[in-house]
Amino acid sequence: MVVSGLVTGCFMDLNGIASRLSGWLCGEGPMGDIVISCRVRLARNLAGFCFLSKCSEAARTEIEEKLRAIFCEMKVGEEAFYFDVCKAETLEREVLIERQLISRYHAKIDGARGVYVGEDESFAAMVNEEDHIRMQCLRAGLQLEECWAELNRLDNRVEEQVDYAFDEKLGYLTACPTNIGTGIRVSVMLHLPALRMSGEVEKVLRAAKDMNLAVRGMHGEGTEAMGDLYQVSNQVTLGVSEEQIIEEFTNTIVPKIVEYERAAREQFAAKNPAALDDKVGRAVGLLSNARLVSSQEALHLLSHVRMAVNMGRIKNIDMGSINELFLLTQPAHLQYNCGRELDAGHRDALRAKMLRDALGRLN
Amino acid sequence: MVVSGLVTGCFMDLNGIASRLSGWLCGEGPMGDIVISCRVRLARNLAGFCFLSKCSEAARTEIEEKLRAIFCEMKVGEEAFYFDVCKAETLEREVLIERQLISRYHAKIDGARGVYVGEDESFAAMVNEEDHIRMQCLRAGLQLEECWAELNRLDNRVEEQVDYAFDEKLGYLTACPTNIGTGIRVSVMLHLPALRMSGEVEKVLRAAKDMNLAVRGMHGEGTEAMGDLYQVSNQVTLGVSEEQIIEEFTNTIVPKIVEYERAAREQFAAKNPAALDDKVGRAVGLLSNARLVSSQEALHLLSHVRMAVNMGRIKNIDMGSINELFLLTQPAHLQYNCGRELDAGHRDALRAKMLRDALGRLN
Numbered sequence: 080m081v082v083s084g085l086v087t088g089c090f091m092d093l094n095g096i097a098s099r100l101s102g103w104l105c106g107e108g109p110m111g112d113i114v115i116s117c118r119v120r121l122a123r124n125l126a127g128f129c130f131l132s133k134c135s136e137a138a139r140t141e142i143e144e145k146l147r148a149i150f151c152e153m154k155v156g157e158e159a160f161y162f163d164v165c166k167a168e169t170l171e172r173e174v175l176i177e178r179q180l181i182s183r184y185h186a187k188i189d190g191a192r193g194v195y196v197g198e199d200e201s202f203a204a205m206v207n208e209e210d211h212i213r214m215q216c217l218r219a220g221l222q223l224e225e226c227w228a229e230l231n232r233l234d235n236r237v238e239e240q241v242d243y244a245f246d247e248k249l250g251y252l253t254a255c256p257t258n259i260g261t262g263i264r265v266s267v268m269l270h271l272p273a274l275r276m277s278g279e280v281e282k283v284l285r286a287a288k289d290m291n292l293a294v295r296g297m298h299g300e301g302t303e304a305m306g307d308l309y310q311v312s313n314q315v316t317l318g319v320s321e322e323q324i325i326e327e328f329t330n331t332i333v334p335k336i337v338e339y340e341r342a343a344r345e346q347f348a349a350k351n352p353a354a355l356d357d358k359v360g361r362a363v364g365l366l367s368n369a370r371l372v373s374s375q376e377a378l379h380l381l382s383h384v385r386m387a388v389n390m391g392r393i394k395n396i397d398m399g400s401i402n403e404l405f406l407l408t409q410p411a412h413l414q415y416n417c418g419r420e421l422d423a424g425h426r427d428a429l430r431a432k433m434l435r436d437a438l439g440r441l442n
Numbered sequence: 443m444v445v446s447g448l449v450t451g452c453f454m455d456l457n458g459i460a461s462r463l464s465g466w467l468c469g470e471g472p473m474g475d476i477v478i479s480c481r482v483r484l485a486r487n488l489a490g491f492c493f494l495s496k497c498s499e500a501a502r503t504e505i506e507e508k509l510r511a512i513f514c515e516m517k518v519g520e521e522a523f524y525f526d527v528c529k530a531e532t533l534e535r536e537v538l539i540e541r542q543l544i545s546r547y548h549a550k551i552d553g554a555r556g557v558y559v560g561e562d563e564s565f566a567a568m569v570n571e572e573d574h575i576r577m578q579c580l581r582a583g584l585q586l587e588e589c590w591a592e593l594n595r596l597d598n599r600v601e602e603q604v605d606y607a608f609d610e611k612l613g614y615l616t617a618c619p620t621n622i623g624t625g626i627r628v629s630v631m632l633h634l635p636a637l638r639m640s641g642e643v644e645k646v647l648r649a650a651k652d653m654n655l656a657v658r659g660m661h662g663e664g665t666e667a668m669g670d671l672y673q674v675s676n677q678v679t680l681g682v683s684e685e686q687i688i689e690e691f692t693n694t695i696v697p698k699i700v701e702y703e704r705a706a707r708e709q710f711a712a713k714n715p716a717a718l719d720d721k722v723g724r725a726v727g728l729l730s731n732a733r734l735v736s737s738q739e740a741l742h743l744l745s746h747v748r749m750a751v752n753m754g755r756i757k758n759i760d761m762g763s764i765n766e767l768f769l770l771t772q773p774a775h776l777q778y779n780c781g782r783e784l785d786a787g788h789r790d791a792l793r794a795k796m797l798r799d800a801l802g803r804l805n
Binding site: 353354356357360361363364365366367368369370371424428431 | 716717719720723724726727728729730731732733734787791794
C-alpha cells in the first residue's frame with residue numbers, strides 16, 4: 080500500500096501506527112476496568128481569518144500551511160507526524176477515524192486540512208475541521224487532569240506563535256456556538272456491559288443527560304453504542320471554567336457511573352453466576368471457533384470477554400490484548416493491515432481468523 | 443431412584459437402558475448419514491374383546507395380563523423385559539417416550555397397560571395403547587425390509603397364541619379407521635439440515651404430503667422438527683400390501699429425499715464453504731463452551747455437528763457419540779440418569795456440562 084500525504088521531516092507514516100495499539104488503549108490507568116479512555120479537546124480559531132464556513136480556498140490553504148509548520152516544529156515526542164488528510168486514500172482516513180485521530184466530518188470535507196499526531200497518539204490536532212484547530216489529549220483510564228495539564232501546555236505553545244480569535248466577554252470564539260467560551264470538551268469512553276445487560280444503562284444515561292451531558296457511541300455524535308462502549312461528554316462550555324468541568328467529571332460524574340457498573344457486575348456474579356459464565360463461555364466459544372464475524376458481532380463478543388477479564392473470570396489474557404482486538408478488527412484497520420481493500424465477506428473471514436488466533440488458546 | 447413396574451423374570455430394568463444408546467441409534471446402517479432410523483409398526487386387536495374406547499376396566503386388565511404373558515414368553519433376546527406403564531413414575535414414562543418405546547398417549551392414559559421391549563430396543567410392543575397391541579421393529583439406517591421380516595415373524599408368533607380381530611374384506615380391524623387393512627405404518631427418521639438451511643425442505647416435504655405421506659417431528663404427531671429431524675410415514679393402510687408400502691419407501695421415497703439432501707450438502711460445500719465452516723465452527727464453539735443449553739438448542743447445534751461429521755469436516759468424533767448426545771441430553775434422560783428431578787435451569791447446566799465434556803476435545 081502506498082502511504083500518501085506523508086510530510087518530509089516527520090519520520091512516522093500511517094503504516095507504523097495502524098498495526099499497533101494507541102498508547103491510550105493500553106488497558107491501564109485509573110478505573111481502567113470500566114473507563115477505557117479519557118479525552119480533553121479544545122476548539123481554537125486564528126484571529127484575522129474567517130471561520131471555515133466563510134473562508135476562501137486561498138485563506139484555508141494559508142491557515143493549513145501556517146498551522147502545519149507550527150505543529151511540525153512543536154515535536155510532541157520523537158515519533159510525532161503530520162498527515163495531509165486532503166491527499167489521503169479513503170482507507171487511510173478511515174484508519175484515522177477508527178483511531179479517533181480525526182472525525183468523520185474531517186475525513187469527508189474538501190480543501191486543505193490535516194492532522195498532527197503526537198507520539199503514542201496521546202496528542203492530536205486536526206487542522207481545518209469545523210474550527211481552524213481542534214486539539215485533543217487522550218489517556219488510558221480516568222486521567223482528565225493530566226490530559227488537561229498537557230493540552231493546556233501545548234495550547235500555550237501554539238498561542239505563543241499565533242493570535243487566537245478571543246472575546247473578553249464570550250471567551251474563545253468558535254464556529255459553532257455550542258463550543259464558545261472555554262472551547263473545551265471533556266469526554267470519557269466507558270465500558271458498561273453489566274448495566275446494559277441488567278437494563279439499567281438507559282436509566283444511568285438518562286440521568287447523565289439530565290446533567291447536561293451528551294452520551295454517544297464509540298465514534299461520537301450519531302453513532303450507536305457498539306460493544307457496550309459509551310462516550311460521555313460535557314455540553315456546556317460557556318460560563319464555567321475548564322477546571323470546574325474536569326473536577327466534576329473526575330470526582331463526581333465518572334466515579335458515580337463506575338460505581339453503578341461495578342455494582343451491576345457484582346450483583347450479576349452473586350445472583351446468577353451460571354448465566355454470567357454462560358454469556359462469557361459463549362463469547363469465547365464463538366470468537367475462537369466462528370469462521371465469519373462481522374465487526375459489530377466482534378465488538379459485542381469482545382465486550383463480554385473484556386468484562387470477564389476485569390472480573391477475574393478469565394485469567395490468561397491481558398486487557399491490552401482485548402483492547403487491541405477492539406481496534407484491529409475494525410474494517411479499515413483490517414484492510415489497511417492486510418494491504419488491500421476487501422469485500423464484507425472477506426473482511427468477516429479475516430476478522431474471524433484474527434480472533435481465533437488471539438482467543439483460541441482461551442478454550 | 444426407585445425403579446417401579448419391573449416384572450419378575452425380566453432381567454432388565456429401565457435403569458439399564460436409560461444410560462446407553464438404543465441399538466438402532468448406533469449411527470450405522472444403509473444411508474446412515476441421512477436416515478437415522480427406520481421403523482415398521484403393526485396395529486392389532488384381539489378377537490372377542492371390545493376396542494379399548496368401549497372396553498370395561500376388567501376386560502382391559504384381562505387383555506393386559508394375557509398379552510404380558512405371551513410377550514414375556516417370547517423372549518426377544520436375553521435382555522428383553524416387560525414394563526408396567528401403569529405403575530411407572532412420570533420420569534420413567536418420559537424416558538420411554540424419548541426412546542420412542544411408548545407414545546405420549548400411552549404414557550398419559552389410565553388403566554392396565556405396559557410395554558414389552560426386546561433386547562437392544564429393536565423390538566417393542568405397547569399393550570393397550572389405542573389398539574390392544576402396537577408392535578414395532580426399529581433399525582439404524584434404511585433397513586425396512588429387515589424390520590418387516592422380523593416384525594412379521596414376531597406377529598406370527600403372537601398370532602399362534604391369540605385370535606386377531608380380522609375381517610375378510612377390511613383386513614385387520616383397528617380402533618382408528620386410518621390403520622385398518624394391513625394395520626401397518628412405515629416410518630423413517632431423516633436428518634435434513636442442508637435442505638432446511640437452503641429453504642428447500644418445505645418443498646420436499648410438500649411433495650411427500652402430495653404422495654400421501656405424513657411428515658412430523660421426532661416424537662411423532664403434533665411435534666415440531668427439532669434438530670432438523672423429520673419423520674416421514676405412510677398414511678394409507680387399506681388396499682395396498684405391506685410389501686408394496688415397504689418397497690416404495692425403500693426404492694423410491696427415501697432414496698429420493700436422501701439424494702436431495704446430499705445434493706444440498708454438496709452445493710453448500712461447493713458454493714459457500716466459509717459459511718458452512720462458520721455454521722459448524724459456531725456449533726462446536728457453543729457446545730464446548732456454553733454453560734446453559736436448552737434441549738432445543740442442543741438438538742439444533744448437534745444437528746450441525748452431525749452433518750459436519752458426515753461430510754468429513756469434523757473427523758475426531760463418531761456418529762454413535764453424536765446420536766447418543768441427541769438422546770441423553772433430552773430432559774427425561776438427563777434427570778433420570780442423574781437420579782432426581784431438576785428444574786429447567788439445572789437441566790440446562792447439566793446438559794451444557796455433558797456437551798462440554800463430550801465435545802470440548804473437538805476444539
